[in-house]
Amino acid sequence: QLQLVESGGGLVQPGDSLRLSCTTPGFSLVDFSVAWFRQAPGKEREGVSFINSAGDRTMYSDSVKGRFTTSRDIAKNTVYLQMGSLKPEDTAVYSCAALYSGSGWYPNFRETFDYWGQGIQVTVSS
Numbered sequence: 686q687l688q689l690v691e692s693g694g695g696l697v698q699p700g701d702s703l704r705l706s707c708t709t710p711g712f713s714l715v716d717f718s719v720a721w722f723r724q725a726p727g728k729e730r731e732g733v734s735f736i737n738s739a740g741d742r743t744m745y746s747d748s749v750k751g752r753f754t755t756s757r758d759i760a761k762n763t764v765y766l767q768m769g770s771l772k773p774e775d776t777a778v779y780s781c782a783a784l785y786s787g788s789g790w791y792p793n794f795r796e797t798f799d800y801w802g803q804g805i806q807v808t809v810s811s
């Protein structure tokens with residue numbers, strides 16, 4: 686069973702940066718596209734970023750475009766979400782999700798993702 690594990694969350698101040706990591710101990714993400722989602726209390730889950738299996742195509746929600754960057758290190762079997770210029774409204778539980786895609790490009794947050802992580806808290810507050 687493929688299990689996604691997020692790390693790197695925490696409490697930061699507005700304007701700070703933070704990097705989240707998503708990995709799968711014991712399994713390979715090589716054929717999976719990976720998305721980051723977030724959910725704030727009382728709000729619907731929101732797709733944040735999407736990266737294809739090769740790591741050469743990405744997509745972002747308008748709310749984070751220009752501030753967040755997703756990337757992947759295939760050798761380390763890890764996908765990252767580098768978050769910059771953080772705002773209080775970025776406070777949420779962030780989760781990564783994997784979609785079996787092979788070499789395809791299916792940048793759609795409404796896809797039925799195959800695997801999900803447990804989520805990790807990111808709090809932006811002064």
